[in-house]
Amino acid sequence: MGFKEQLNKIKENWLLIAIVLLLLIVVTSGSSVMRVGTSSMSKSMEYAGASYDSARYNSGYYPPTPSEGDFAPGEENRILTKSASLSAEITRGTFDTAATNLKGIIGSSKSIILSENVQKYGEPSKEYRQGSYQLKVPVEKYDTVIAQLKGLGEVKNFNENTQDITGEVLDLKTELAVEEARLVRYNKMLDDATIVQDKIQLSDKIFDQERRVAYLQEQTSQMGERVEYSTVSLYLNEKPSEYMNVALAKFSALWRTLVESVNTLFYVVFAVLPWAIAAGLVALVWKLFRRKNA
Structure with missing residues (x-):
């Protein structure tokens, strides 16, 4: 197949190539949006985490090291x-x-x-x-x-x-x-x-x-x-209670998590929506073009 034939083939299938590129862009943008949503969800889960009391737990006292000085080497009765x-x-x-x-x-x-x-x-x-x-x-x-x-x-x-x-x-x-x-x-x-x-x-x-x-x-x-x-x-x-760090999430924290989840869903929908509309328009043009050629 010569170069001119390949060029003609590309011209005939330009719409298909454009759709593939558009889909790649949509997938890339969707991954970015999902990362934003995941970050938002993580932050909300921090709010919903169980609260607990933390206290200092002694690990022991270490006596200071004595300073060196005249230790009276000639003295037999040590103190x-x-x-x-x-x-x-x-x-x-x-x-x-x-x-x-x-x-x-x-x-x-x-x-x-x-x-x-x-x-x-x-x-x-x-x-x-x-x-x-x-x-x-x-x-x-x-x-x-x-x-x-x-x-x-x-x-x-x-x-x-x-x-x-x-x-x-x-x-x-x-x-x-x-x-x-x-x-x-x-x-x-x-x-x-x-x-x-x-x-x-x-x-x-x-x-x-x-x-x-x-x-x-x-x-x-x-x-x-x-x-x-x-x-x-x-x-x-x-010894602290084994259940010291266990607590039910507060309703306010659960509500905040729900709101954050809904917001994340909106971010994804509104980020993908323009690309979906564009893809639909391209598909419609492609169908009209094929019907006209047929």
Whole structure:
């Protein structure tokens, strides 16, 4: 078949080719419109989704890493402090029982509760509680108390940190001894002073030195408490209801979804309608053309 014959064949079938191209354009436009409609439907389903309460769920406390310093390598009797973090999950509705058992453990071990914070979450029918406690436990009772605390519920997280504070304790004691000796010298100098100006200056120095010594004595006392007591952070978490995230969609959300669906249908219809009309006109012209040639 020559080129001229092919060209004539194309001229004879130009209307069919135009219809095929028109259908391709309609299909492409329809896909685009459906993507818009799907996006709109997704947005509406977000409105219709079940609402639920979300609450912080403790995953445990991580004690800070101690800073490095003079650890007194020549000292044989090491001074160690321990701290721990424990997170336990208990059955919903048993928080009061667990709290009572905790108070019993604290009392029997002569431990101290530094802080206590209990929060409620969820709707009344699905309510659950979470509590956080900061405890001071005597070092000789530490292992026993930790074992008892683990028995309060299912252990979800446990961290333990041991810190060597030998160098800190020795440095603090040495500094305190030096400052106390300096205070004694200042008092002796004041007793021996004969000039009024010297007495005034020495009195000011003694005042500052007494404050310095008092501060160091307080630090020494706090250091002793660190040695005598271990710090324990405890988190008690009631297990949330399995139906906490289940809720019926609100009527307003359902109505909004229906409206969005109808709007999407209108988008599709009005996007395709002009092309359908054009295709109908082309088909009508084609029939008239065929009838005329026949």
